[in-house]
Amino acid sequence: MRIELYPIGYVRTAPGKVPRSWRTSELEGEVVLDGAYAEGLANVEAGQRLLVVFNFHESEPFSEDLLTQTPRSADGEPRGVFSTLSPRRPNPLGVSIVTVLAREGTTLRVRGLDMRDGTPVLDLKPWRGDVAGSPVFPDR
Numbered sequence: 001m002r003i004e005l006y007p008i009g010y011v012r013t014a015p016g017k018v019p020r021s022w023r024t025s026e027l028e029g030e031v032v033l034d035g036a037y038a039e040g041l042a043n044v045e046a047g048q049r050l051l052v053v054f055n056f057h058e059s060e061p062f063s064e065d066l067l068t069q070t071p072r073s074a075d076g077e078p079r080g081v082f083s084t085l086s087p088r089r090p091n092p093l094g095v096s097i098v099t100v101l102a103r104e105g106t107t108l109r110v111r112g113l114d115m116r117d118g119t120p121v122l123d124l125k126p127w128r129g130d131v132a133g134s135p136v137f138p139d140r
Contacts, residue, residue, distance in 0.1 A: 007055070007120035009033035009106070011113060018116055027113040031098070031121055033106040040124075041106060048100045049127040050110070055120045056092035097127050 013029030031052060033041065044050070066088050068078045081089055098110040 005055070005122050007034075007122060008037050008124075009121040011052075011054070011115045011117060011119040011121060013113055013115070013117050015117055018114055026111060028101065028109065028111045029113045029117075031108040031110055031124070033108075033121070033124075035106055038106050041103065041108075044100060044103055044108065044124075046100055046102050049097055050100060050108075051125040051127045052096050052098055052115070052121060053123040053125070054094050054096070054115055055122060056087035056089070056094050057118075057120055058116060059087040059089075059092050062088055062090050062092070093122070 009032050011029060012032050013027065018027065031050075066086075067081055069081055069084055069086050069088070070076060070078050071084050071086065087094065094115070096112065096114050098112040100108050100110055102109040
């Protein structure tokens with residue numbers, strides 16, 4: 001089976017340090033979609049949260065020795081790659097949840113980025129899993 005994915009847009013943000021997780025990020029920037037997808041943004045509004053599916057395009061290639069990794073947050077304990085947020089994965093896909101601040105044409109101004117400038121965006125989905133005040137989804 002062959003699966004091909006194509007970017008629908010990209011992330012635009014100032015170069016610099018990017019937070020490691022959307023859960024703690026206050027970084028603002030833009031998700032810029034290709035004009036061909038403009039109609040797909042109907043009903044996307046300020047205040048809404050979106051799940052952004054993206055490609056870790058700058059990650060080093062994956063190899064079998066990376067099936068177990070030791071994340072910085074794991075107190076030196078090795079973990080299986082599928083229990084980590086590592087960008088070095090068999091399929092270099094990432095997901096983040098951002099808050100829409102504004103929409104202008106095919107550009108979404110957002111908060112909560114943990115992606116670098118130029119990161120290819122593969123899909124956007126509405127996020128409906130928020131539980132206000134929960135430790136997993138803190139209020140912003």
